Amino acid sequence: MKLVLLFLFTIISFVNTQAQCNSNPISDNGGSGTINFSDSSTVSNSFSLNYSVSYLWDFGDGFTSSQQSPCHTYGDLSNVSFPLYATLTVLYFDSTTFTSCQDIDSVGVNILINPCVYGDLQIAVSGNTLTANWTYNLNSGGCGNNYPDTYLWINGDTTQTISVSSSGTYTCTVTTTTGCVYTSTYAYNGSFTPTFDCSQMDIFEVNYDYNVVSFQSSYINNNVFPELIESLSFWDVYDAQGTNIGLYPMIFQGSPATFSVANVGFNGLPSDSLYVCYEAYLYDSLFQHNLFASPPQGSLCSSCEWLTWDGNFWLDASNVSYDCDPVLGCYNAGPSGPRGGQYASLSDCQNACFLTSINESSSISSRQLIKIVDFYGREVNSIQGNQLLFYLYDDGTIEKKISIH
Helix, strand or coil: CHHHHHHHHHHHHHHHHHCCEECCEEECCCECCEEEEEECCEECCCCCCCCEEEEEEECCCCCEECCCCCEEECCCCCCCCCCEEEEEEEEEEECCCCEEEEEEEEEEECECCCHHHHEEEEEEEECCEEEEEEEECCCCCCCCCCCEEEEEECCCCCCCEEECCCCEEEEEEEEECCCCEEEEEEEECCCCCCCCCHHHHCEEECCCCCCEEEEEEHHHHCCCCCCECCCCCEEEEEECCCCEEEEEECEECCEECCEEEECCCCCCCCCCEEEEEEEEEECCCCCCCECCCCCCECEEEEEEEEEEECCCCEEECCCEEEEEECCCEEEEEEECCCCCCCECCHHHHHHHCCCCCCCCCCCCCCCCEEEEEECCCCECCCCCCCEEEEEEECCCCEEEEEECC
16 A cells, blocks of 8 residues: 555646746747757746756757757758757756656748758869868858768768769769768869850850840859859940940849840940940869969959841851951941952952041041940050950041951
8 A cells, every 4th residue: 555655646747847847949940951940848836946958959851959948950851850849858866865847849840942942062173182161151151960971972982072084074962961962073284264155155146136135144144153253244335336234244133134225226226236245253173263373363354246137036146257348347237148248258258348548537537536446435555456446536526436456
């Protein structure tokens, strides 16, 4: 009988002790997958004055923590059940009386987007070594539980940095401790500075609208290494009279920018031809930029293309024709056809073109040339290479001419 009473007393004591503490987990629910959890558990003053407390968080993705208020970054969610809950178990224990109080409670976790998208993997080269650099791009920086767990190169190497002895394409796959997988490929050419063919910019018009013209580049849209320096790279467009009708960054708010421009010239009318230019500044392999270094760190691609409207589409005027200017000689007259020049090739034009001098007193040219500028407004003192030039006269008129050398 005494044993039964003692057993009942123990059960009653345990129940009363359990009711004396409360687990109350809190989540800031940032929605990005990086969550800050807080403990606000309580215990009754009548429980004990000499106790220790331990915490066990179960984040619902296979990870746990014994911290009181941990930060946790979720990763691969393919094996996670939703709705998702994080569970906090608190245990209060008095070592002098051997009494304890335990309570378990859960808090909902809302994740708005796959957390793996915030990670990025880039391969940097220095000499003959390649290094896989993984970063987590969330503003909060992620939590300590999220870091590269394994590296696997195409040649079987499992270290972050490898040495290469020959040119070729090298791929590395990084798996983080949270289960996210990232893959990056680098075409190593045996040098510190990567090569880049500026023709990869391949300007093209995307909507074939005569009044609102939109430009893109396959390189930017499929953005592969090397990367653009956003603050320095831009689009630029001129109409047939040389009027600048649009300037726009290539990258806008971190994404490739589609440059749309209203095709309205100085006379308020659309132009049948547009001169589209770009300035593309590129990082070097270590994400540095100093064109004056030796070897140069970073590179610059700058080019312009004529686009002409054929009544339905904007066409790249690569099939050019030429006309003869009595002062400058042969110049690019745009694509061959009804609106093009009378000479199919530059050599044909040069064989037939005889330069004459300007007679300032004649009725043809009574105005005086003040200066010649390029399309950036910089004064040109000597004409070298292929250039779009603007001739400024004392009567306020401007002529646009293209020099071909």
